[in-house]
Amino acid sequence: MSNRTLPRLLQTPAVILLLIWMLVPLSMTLYFSFIRYVLNNLRRPEWTTPSIENWRGFGNYNFVLNNQDFWLAVQNSLLIVCSILFLTVILGVLIAVLINKAFPGRSLVRVLLISPFFVMPAVNAVLWINMILDPVLGLQGLAVGGINAVIADLQNAPIIGPFFSLWPALEPISFRATQTSAYAVIIMVTWQWTPFAVLIFMTSLQSEDQQQKEAAILDGASAWSQFRFLTLPHLGRPIAIVVMIQAIFHLSLYAEIEIVSRGNGNKNLPYLIGEFANNNIGAASATGIFAVILANIVAIFLLRMIGKTLME
Amino acid sequence: MAIVAQNSKYGKAGRTILAWGVGLLFFFPIFWLVLTSFKTDADAVKPEFLFFFTPTLENYLNMTENYDYWRFATNSVITSVFATLFTLAVGIPCAYAMAFNPSRGTKDILMWMLSTKMLPAAAVLYPMTFLTKSMGLFDTHFLVIMVLSLINLPIVVWMLFTYFKEIPKEIIEAGQMDGVNTLGEIREILIPLAWGGIASTALLCFIFCWNEAYWTVRLTTTEAATLSKLIEGNRAPEGLFFGRLSAVSAAAVGPIVVLGWFCQKQLVQGLTFGAVK
Amino acid sequence: MGRIVLENVTKSFGETQVIPPLNLEIDDGEFAVFVGPSGCGKSTLLRLIAGLEDTTSGRILIDDADVTEVSPSKRGLSMVFQTYALYPHMTVRKNIAFPMRMAGLSEEEQEKRIMTAAESLNLVDYLDRKPGQLSGGQRQRVAIGRAIVRDPSAFLFDEPLSNLDAALRVGMRLEITEMHERMQTTMIYVTHDQVEAMTMANKIVVLRAGVIEQVGSPLELYRAPQNLFVAGFIGSPKMNLIDGPQAQKHGATTIGVRPEHIDVVESGGAWTGTVGVAEHLGSDTFFYVHGTGLAETLTVRAIGDVSLKHGDPIQLAPRATEIHRFDADGLRLP
Ligand SMILES: Nc1ncnc2c1ncn2[C@@H]1O[C@H](COP(=O)(O)OP(=O)(O)O)[C@@H](O)[C@H]1O
Ligand SMILES: [Mg+2]
Numbered sequence: 001m002s003n004r005t006l007p008r009l010l011q012t013p014a015v016i017l018l019l020i021w022m023l024v025p026l027s028m029t030l031y032f033s034f035i036r037y038v039l040n041n042l043r044r045p046e047w048t049t050p051s052i053e054n055w056r057g058f059g060n061y062n063f064v065l066n067n068q069d070f071w072l073a074v075q076n077s078l079l080i081v082c083s084i085l086f087l088t089v090i091l092g093v094l095i096a097v098l099i100n101k102a103f104p105g106r107s108l109v110r111v112l113l114i115s116p117f118f119v120m121p122a123v124n125a126v127l128w129i130n131m132i133l134d135p136v137l138g139l140q141g142l143a144v145g146g147i148n149a150v151i152a153d154l155q156n157a158p159i160i161g162p163f164f165s166l167w168p169a170l171e172p173i174s175f176r177a178t179q180t181s182a183y184a185v186i187i188m189v190t191w192q193w194t195p196f197a198v199l200i201f202m203t204s205l206q207s208e209d210q211q212q213k214e215a216a217i218l219d220g221a222s223a224w225s226q227f228r229f230l231t232l233p234h235l236g237r238p239i240a241i242v243v244m245i246q247a248i249f250h251l252s253l254y255a256e257i258e259i260v261s262r263g264n265g266n267k268n269l270p271y272l273i274g275e276f277a278n279n280n281i282g283a284a285s286a287t288g289i290f291a292v293i294l295a296n297i298v299a300i301f302l303l304r305m306i307g308k309t310l311m312e
Numbered sequence: 313m314a315i316v317a318q319n320s321k322y323g324k325a326g327r328t329i330l331a332w333g334v335g336l337l338f339f340f341p342i343f344w345l346v347l348t349s350f351k352t353d354a355d356a357v358k359p360e361f362l363f364f365f366t367p368t369l370e371n372y373l374n375m376t377e378n379y380d381y382w383r384f385a386t387n388s389v390i391t392s393v394f395a396t397l398f399t400l401a402v403g404i405p406c407a408y409a410m411a412f413n414p415s416r417g418t419k420d421i422l423m424w425m426l427s428t429k430m431l432p433a434a435a436v437l438y439p440m441t442f443l444t445k446s447m448g449l450f451d452t453h454f455l456v457i458m459v460l461s462l463i464n465l466p467i468v469v470w471m472l473f474t475y476f477k478e479i480p481k482e483i484i485e486a487g488q489m490d491g492v493n494t495l496g497e498i499r500e501i502l503i504p505l506a507w508g509g510i511a512s513t514a515l516l517c518f519i520f521c522w523n524e525a526y527w528t529v530r531l532t533t534t535e536a537a538t539l540s541k542l543i544e545g546n547r548a549p550e551g552l553f554f555g556r557l558s559a560v561s562a563a564a565v566g567p568i569v570v571l572g573w574f575c576q577k578q579l580v581q582g583l584t585f586g587a588v589k
Numbered sequence: 590m591g592r593i594v595l596e597n598v599t600k601s602f603g604e605t606q607v608i609p610p611l612n613l614e615i616d617d618g619e620f621a622v623f624v625g626p627s628g629c630g631k632s633t634l635l636r637l638i639a640g641l642e643d644t645t646s647g648r649i650l651i652d653d654a655d656v657t658e659v660s661p662s663k664r665g666l667s668m669v670f671q672t673y674a675l676y677p678h679m680t681v682r683k684n685i686a687f688p689m690r691m692a693g694l695s696e697e698e699q700e701k702r703i704m705t706a707a708e709s710l711n712l713v714d715y716l717d718r719k720p721g722q723l724s725g726g727q728r729q730r731v732a733i734g735r736a737i738v739r740d741p742s743a744f745l746f747d748e749p750l751s752n753l754d755a756a757l758r759v760g761m762r763l764e765i766t767e768m769h770e771r772m773q774t775t776m777i778y779v780t781h782d783q784v785e786a787m788t789m790a791n792k793i794v795v796l797r798a799g800v801i802e803q804v805g806s807p808l809e810l811y812r813a814p815q816n817l818f819v820a821g822f823i824g825s826p827k828m829n830l831i832d833g834p835q836a837q838k839h840g841a842t843t844i845g846v847r848p849e850h851i852d853v854v855e856s857g858g859a860w861t862g863t864v865g866v867a868e869h870l871g872s873d874t875f876f877y878v879h880g881t882g883l884a885e886t887l888t889v890r891a892i893g894d895v896s897l898k899h900g901d902p903i904q905l906a907p908r909a910t911e912i913h914r915f916d917a918d919g920l921r922l923p
Contacts, residue, residue, distance in 0.1 A: 006494050007413040014406035014465060015421060021462045022428045025436035025443065032438065095334055103328040109335035111573050115342055118572035120523035122543040123561040127345050129547075131554055137357040139344065146359045195338065199576065252432045252526065259547040270434035270526075277438045288435030299430045303423050416603065482674035485641050490688035490735070491662040500687075504678045 026292070033060050033285035040279055050281075060286035069272055070287060074294070077268040080185055081250045085243055087190045092197025092242065093235060097227065099198075100205045110199075117195045125259035128188040135172035144172040181260045188256055193249075197242045204238040205231070244302045251295050269294065342569070349558035356554035371559030378553075379560045384542040388564075390453060391528075391538060392521035395460035396514050399468045402461070404510070407472035408498055412484050422473065425466040433463075433526050444531060451535045456528060460521045468517050475509025476502065512578030515571065519579075522568050539564040590652045591743035591775030592617045593638060598647035600633055600799075607633050608799040610647065615743075615777060615792070617652075620769050623779045624786040625796035625822070631779040634796070635745050638777065640664050651742065662691075667736035668745040671752060673728045675720040681707075681731050682716040688739040699738075706734040726757045733768075743775035750785065762788060783823055787811070795819050817919035820845045826875065826890065828913070831883045841914035841922055848875070848890040850911035853897070858904030862887065864897050878903055 036047045036054040047054055064070050099109060119127075132139045147170055154164040175184035208231065216226050257271045267275070269291040276284035348356050350367040375381040410418050440459075441450070449455040479502070487501045503510065525540040532541055543561055546553075572579065593615040600608040607630050615621045623631040636642040638649060640661035649657050656664050667688075675684050682703060689699045707713045710730040720728055729749060736744055746765070750758045766789050769776050780786055786793050787807045795802040795810065795818070803815045807823075814820035820828050828845040836844045852858075853876070862881035867874060876889040876897065889905060897903055914922040 007409050007497075008415060009409070010405035010494070011409040011421070014402045014425075014469060017402065017462060018425055018428050018465060022431065025439035026431070028439035028442070029436055098327065098334065099331045101327070103324065103331055105328075105332065109331055110576070112335035112339040114572065114576050115339055115569050118519060118523075118569045119342065119565045120540055120543070120568070121525045122529075122540045122547070123345075123565045126543055126547050126557065126561060127341055131344060131348055131356075131558060132341060137554065139362075142357070142359045142362060146362075149359075191338065191341065248426070248430050251430055252434065259544060270432055273432075273434040273437060274530075277441075281438050284438055285435075288432070288437075291432040291435050295430050295432050296427075299427050302430075303427060480672055480674060482670040482672050483676060485639075485661070486668070486670060486674035486676070486735075487687075488641065488661040489639060489666065489668045490739070491691035493660075493662065496691065501676060505676070507678075 029285045029288045031285075032281050033289050034058075035282060036060075037281040037285075038279055039281065056282060060282040061289075064283055064286045064290065067283075069267060069275075070290075073267045073269050073272040073287075074290075076182055077251075077294070080182055080189075080253065080268055081247065083186045084189050084193065084250055085246055087186070088193045088197045088246065089239055089242060091190070091194045092201050093232075093239075095194070095198045096201035096205055097231065100202060110202075113198055114195045116192050117199075119192060121192075121256055122259065124188050124192055125256040128191070129175065129184060129260050133173075133175045133184055133187075135174045141172050144170045176260070181257075184260050185253070185256050188260075189250065189253065193246055196246075200238050200242055201235055204235060208234050247298055247302055251298060342565075345558050345565075346562050348554055349562045351555045351558075353553050353555040356558070371556045372563070374556065375560055375563060378556050379542060379546065381542070381560055381563060384537055384539045385563070387453070387456075387536055388522055388538040388540075391456040391460055391536065392518050394453075394457045395464070395521045396517045398457060399461045399464050399517055400510065400514055403465060403468040403472055403513075404503070405498065407469050407476050408502055410469070410473050411476035411479075412481060412497075422470065425469055429463070429466040437530060440527075440531065451532045451537075453536045455531060456536045456538065459527045459531065460524055463524070463527070464517050464520050467520070468513055471513045471516065472506070472509065475506050475513070478509075479505055508578065512575060515575050516579050519568055519572065590617055591741075592650075592652050593743060593775065593777070594650040594653075595638070596648040596650070598637060598649060599645045600630075600637055600642060601645045606645075606799070608637070611799070611801060613794065613801065613804070615775060617775055618773045619791050620766075620776045620778065620789060621792045621794060622786040622790035623777065623794045623796055624783055625781065625802075627781050629796045630799040631781070631796055632747055633799075635668075635747055635777060635779050639666055639668050639745050641668075665742045666745055667739055667741035667743075668747070669729075669732045669736050669749045671748040673720070673732045673752075675728060675731055675735075677720055680717050680719055681712060681723070681734075684720065684731055685716075685734045685738055688735060692739060702738045703734075706737050710734050725753050726761065729753065729761060733765075737768075741774070743777060746776065746778040748779055748781070751780075751782070765789065784825060787823070793823075795822060813921065814845075814913065815921050817843060817845070817915050820913055820915070820921075826888045829884060829887050833883070835883050836914075839912060839914055842917045843915040843919070845913040845915065846907045846911060848888040850908045851887070851889045852906045852908065853889060853891045853895055854904050854906045856904060858906045860887070860905040860907070862903055862905070864899055864901045864903050867898055869894055876903060878905065881905070 032050060034056060035050060035052065036044075036056045036059070037050045038047050041047050095113070099106060099113075116124075130138060135141045135144075151164060151167050151169065155161050155167070157164075173180060175181055212230060213226060216230060221229070252270055253268065257268055269287065273284050273287045273291065276287055347363075349371055350369070351361060351365050352368055352370065355361040355365050371378075410422065444450040444455055483505070484497055484501060487497050492500055522538075523540070524538075525544065528538045528540045529544050532538070543564060546557060546560075593613075595611055595613040597610045597612060598608060599606065599610050611634070623634060625631055633642060637644055640656070640659060644657055647657070648655055651664060651666075676687065679687065685703050685706060686699050689702065694702075703716070704713075707716055710733060712727070712730055712734060715723060715727060715731075720731065723731065729752075732749070749765075750761050753761060762785060765776075765778075769789075778785075778789060790807055792804065793807055793810055794804050797818050803810060803819045810819060810823045814823060814828075817830065821830065824847055826848050828847045829851070830843055830845050832843040836842055860881050860883060862878040865877040865879045865886065867876050871894060872892075874891045874893070874895045874897075876891065876895075878887040878889055879885070881887050887905070889903075916922055
């Protein structure tokens with residue numbers, strides 16, 4: 001106890017700061033979730049100040065649970081996070097294996113590949129939804145328009161025209177509708193995080209046992225079975241880590257959705273909370289508590305995994 | 313034998329092309345952003361100028377006029393730098409204590425810290441707005457710095473902890489035997505030894521601060537607004553300002569992307585908490 | 590001065606008690622060696638003395654001052670670690686200077702002591718290198734240099750030689766012994782190697798599971814091991830332990846005979862068997878004898894080259910005066 005006390009005390013500032021950061025707002029959220037609390041209500045002005053007199057019990061929770069948007073948001077949250085995890089892991093493994101062996105310009109390709117990871121989410125969303133995916137003016141719209149123009153030209157051409165006359169004009173996809181905007185979010189976040197997965201898998205592949213590989217080649221193992229029985233098991237731990245770290249970041253995914261949906265399209269839980277918070281703080285808080293519970297379910301699962309993976 | 317050799321030669325060429333293809337594909341959106349930033353707003357939405365156009369610097373030259381870029385950029389720099397410094401100042405002693413003077417609860421504390429990171433920020437959005445407004449902290453640099461520090465503290469402590477754990481405990485103990493006090497251990501031994509790790513942690517923390525787009529958007533209006541807020545506020549130009557929006561976006565992400573290029577290795581190592589070697 | 594006394598010291602890690610109440614005195618100028626199998630608590634004991642671990646209960650006195658609550662940096666002891674624990678970011682000179690810098694010695698005094706230490710340890714040519722550029726033996730010398738310059742009241746060594754190769758180990762062993770002869774400062778040396786213990790110590794402390802099994806000079810332990818554990822641990826090759834009827838004949842549960850105390854005779858030996866493996870070293874010959882009916886294998890050491898080989902019958906004569914007798918609890922019988 002004696003001479004270790006001071007060194008141990010050094011962790012208290014961090015712990016206390018985080019404790020305050022976590023507990024104070026969260027307990028307020030908990031409190032608000034049990035009372036009637038709205039920002040504007042002309043008929044019931046007393047609801048606009050938080051007070052225990054406006055106790056509503058589980059009313060806010062009921063309201064949220066019966067709200068169609070809530071279930072849509074839960075569904076969307078899960079769809080978005082799971083799709084991103086799935087895509088980044090698959091793409092990450094494939095690309096990592098592809099660029100693991102030396103080839104001319106490998107380090108440059110690495111630099112190209114990692115770049116999306118450092119793009120700020122706001123720019124990521126603005127870039128994709130406007131400059132690339134916009135159905136009229138984005139690259140998508142321009143490209144589709146260009147192809148249609150070429151087809152139209154060909155249809156009007158002399159001799160070969162009739163051959164093209166039945167070709168349909170292409171329709172650009174709008175990524176601002178309710179469902180498609182989720183795809184836009186998935187595309188942009190996958191673009192941003194695949195590089196991260198690639199880098200981690202590549203680092204791990206470099207430590208793969210080469211002698212084991214050589215032995216397998218001598219045993220006549222095909223490239224596929226080498227991958228299946230040696231490489232993939234070797235990647236187990238890094239895959240777990242990629243899933244875990246991404247889950248930490250994507251559970252609170254917000255900027256992309258905010259920018260893509262512009263208030264009427266796609267929603268995940270954080271977004272829905274933001275929307276409720278424009279007026280109905282009680283409902284926003286109840287939704288927040290649900291989000292915390294959902295995150296905790298994931299967190300417990302993940303932390304178990306981390307505990308095992310990282311603490312030896 | 314000859315056939316095998318030829319086969320693998322073609323295989324290698326194919327793989328090289330494929331790998332370059334993938335690399336260019338992933339880089340393309342950034343390239344496109346930069347390319348668009350050199351087009352006039354009018355040219356940016358014309359199919360005939362997709363790749364061939366008269367480049368102009370006008371978008372960059374007018375960034376201040378159009379978006380007040382430098383004010384936001386200054387805020388981003390100030391908040392990210394100070395948040396990083398503060399996080400390290402709190403995180404280094406904490407990680408030091410955990411790595412070299414662990415107690416039974418250390419592991420749980422670390423896990424708990426990380427779990428605060430998973431807490432959906434949106435759940436506490438309203439209380440935070442409410443509290444900061446009533447304390448007069450809303451839209452201040454101080455607030456943004458504190459919030460950025462707190463959201464990055466768990467990751468920073470974790471990263472530092474894994475770096476510090478690589479330092480043999482005996483070296484710190486040798487220091488104790490040689491007569492240094494706790495502060496001396498940190499200053500004379502720990503920091504010089506873990507310098508690389510601390511630098512990559514600081515870098516990653518800085519990048520996360522710079523890119524943060526929830527609190528910086530929600531807890532600021534004008535005074536302390538960062539580049540994330542700027543971009544988010546101009547998110548939907550409906551095709552009118554693609555050129556200038558591209559320029560300001562490129563200016564917002566450019567420094568960070570270049571910074572990332574130089575330290576990708578350290579960043580990966582740090583982010584995986586040293587679990588992937 | 591460097592008289593170290595442990596009074597009822599205990600140490601627990603969580604629930605597990607690693608050191609049960611333990612008392613020990615180490616006199617000024619003594620070379621004490623803690624020896625015992627791996628995991629028996631030698632390092633823990635040393636680290637308790639150093640102050641790197643907190644005692645769970647009990648007192649530690651250095652020169653009659655209670656230092657139980659004193660931080661390691663204030664106990665005036667120096668420690669040499671198994672892994673050397675040099676500061677990798679500092680040159681050899683800075684490494685050696687570090688404790689003096691922390692103590693606030695003047696630059697000239699530091700330089701003087703660095704040179705003295707470097708000369709006695711053959712490090713003069715390496716002072717401006719970093720530890721990473723040195724061999725294992727040189728690193729060990731730097732660690733010793735760093736320990737010497739602060740003029741401690743006692744040196745603590747935790748298995749300092751176990752990372753060196755065999756030849757270097759013998760050389761460094763001699764150097765450390767010589768250093769002790771020259772300086773006459775208290776040294777506490779931890780090792781699991783009983784040869785190191787026998788060759789270096791004035792006082793050996795044999796530990797098992799945190800308990801002191803016996804304390805004494807090397808020859809005391811060799812001649813009169815207090816129990817079966819010490820008997821088996823001290824001496825190389827190990828003492829032969831025999832129980833059953835043969836032991837009862839001597840009025841004991843177990844008897845022990847060292848391999849060097851069994852003579853190989855032409856005829857009339859008390860014990861007979863067949864040679865399993867014979868190791869011919871020239872100076873000595875070791876026989877591993879089977880089929881004696883006493884123990885699985887008897888180890889026998891014969892002086893010079895004795896030309897028996899695998900499968901040969903062998904007659905053995907234990908020296909009656911050198912038979913150690915132990916009771917049912919494994920304790921030595923007088
Ligand atoms: N920091 C620790 N926490 C828990 N148990 C420990 C710790 N250090 C040592 N032990 C345990 O104490 C016992 C003695 O360890 P040690 O003193 O290192 O043995 P030795 O040096 O004799 O090999 C071992 O069983 C070891 O597992
Ligand atoms: Mg040990």
